[in-house]
Amino acid sequence: MGRAAGLAAKLEPDFIDLNFGCPVPKVVRKNGGVALMREPRLIGKIAAEAVRQAAGVPVTAKIRSGWDSSSINFLEVAGILIDSGVAALTLHPRTRVQGFSGRSDWSRIAELVKFSPVPVIGSGDIFAPQDALAMFSQTGCRAVMIGRGALGNPWIFGRARRLLENLSDPGEPQPGERFAQALEQAEMMAGEMGELATIIQMRKHFSYYTRGLAGGAALRRELFACIGLEQARLIFEHYPESMQCTPI
Ligand SMILES: Cc1cc2nc3c(=O)[nH]c(=O)nc-3n(C[C@H](O)[C@H](O)[C@H](O)COP(=O)(O)O)c2cc1C
Structure with a gap:
């Protein structure tokens, strides 16, 4: 991962994001993505090495709440990532076992905002521009990440931005x-x-x-x-x- 970050940094990206939240079976089977949340110290080593080899390009990280409901450890992992030098954190507050079921528990994003000295990006269940506003106001997060709500609907970004800027919503595209x-x-x-x-x-x-x-x-x-x-x-x-x- 360190070498990969070093190679990516040469392309001068705005930042490099490490995804410790990916639940896809082919990734998890190889102990990647969210599987690493079961090994917080290893996450720390990976992130620290990525930060070192990224040589000044900001490294950010994405996490879930934990592996399952009996191992909710996002604050512990966040602390380790912050100590490793990440520049921002994204939380999708579901566990691996939940996948995309149930609801994204935004109260955990608010918890992380209180805990974290680095900016927090909230993720989960933003399906309409108004949901983005609700996440900002309910959690205090600095940015939001939109996944499924953008599928076939790239307008959601511009519409959410307009609402944030107190501009009128052009409505659904024709x-x-x-x-x-x-x-x-x-x-x-x-x-x-x-x-x-x-x-x-x-x-x-x-x-x-x-x-x-x-x-x-x-x-x-x-x-x-x-x-x-x-x-x-x-x-x-x-x-x-x-x-x-x-x-x-
Ligand atoms: C098709 C698809 C691809 C995704 N790819 C990534 C990815 O490359 N990196 C990442 O951090 N999250 C990825 N995600 C997860 C989303 O960023 C997000 O955390 C998750 O889908 C929950 O948010 P949502 O309710 O807005 O979909 C992806 C999600 C979807 C649906």
């Missing part, structure tokens, strides 16, 4: 705007991985972008069967403009 964004994402992916792999990967994203649209199920059936981006574009073009969209 179907045409959603389709254009979905196609732009697909084109960017095609540039990286080719059209066929993109169309397969984009199936789930098309379904996020069309969530809540009138006639969405029929639209998704067509999109799932399509085999090229031009075909996807035509399917979107034929979506009746008159159909109303409902909140994402």
